[in-house]
Amino acid sequence: ICVGCSLIDLFSKGFRDLESAKKVFDLMPEKNSVSWTLMITRISQLDNPRNAIELFLDMILSGFIPDKFTYSSVLSACAELGWSQFGTQLHSIVVKSGLSSDVCVGCSLVDMYAKCAADGSMINSRKIFDRMPAHNVMSWTAIITGYAQNGSSDMEAIELYCRVMEDGSVKPNHFTFAGLLKACANVSNLDMGRQVHCHAVKLGVASVNCVGNALINLYGRCDRIEEAQKAFEVLFEKN
């Protein structure tokens, strides 16, 4: 099984050759939840989340028990498709399986509800977030980005960021800043954006592509072309 999994990873991640990876998977004499999850994840990333979910259903029908790795991967596929009904079903299975307290699974649920809410409501996402027993930079980023992406409660994203800073136990990363700057741009809050920009510089992530692009977007929207240009000039990698 270990050799098969390594081959699947080599073909899919290494050579981007999903077909060969799938052949190895299909020919494996014995499978376990690791090999199933690996194949589901790679199909979701390199092919189509829809096919990943199909394989997940095959996994269940074949009698294998998904674990927290499987659920976070499938929830992420579901989020990408915006399948809210399926997402809710997954949520209830996760709860029944006793996996809902895992931080990765919780993070995936927060993200799924944020992306699947038809009306852009963050209510379900926030409920999951508030009930999570532990948080890390990813769960904070997931909820902040959730508020930033629907555009109706960007101030909440900013308030959550303030809580992260007060708390002090979690260090924001480039993903956090990208989402937060998007929220600032949505409401054209230049003052807040500049403060956030300052923090990003202090933490050394202002030149990371996604942060830099978010800064350019923010300053562009606020008609600050010189500042946008400065953000562009310091990008590590321009594309």
Place this chain on the structure above:
RNA sequence: AGAAACCCCUA
């Protein structure tokens, strides 16, 4: 041996 969060663009 496997999982989760990110900007802009594509829209």
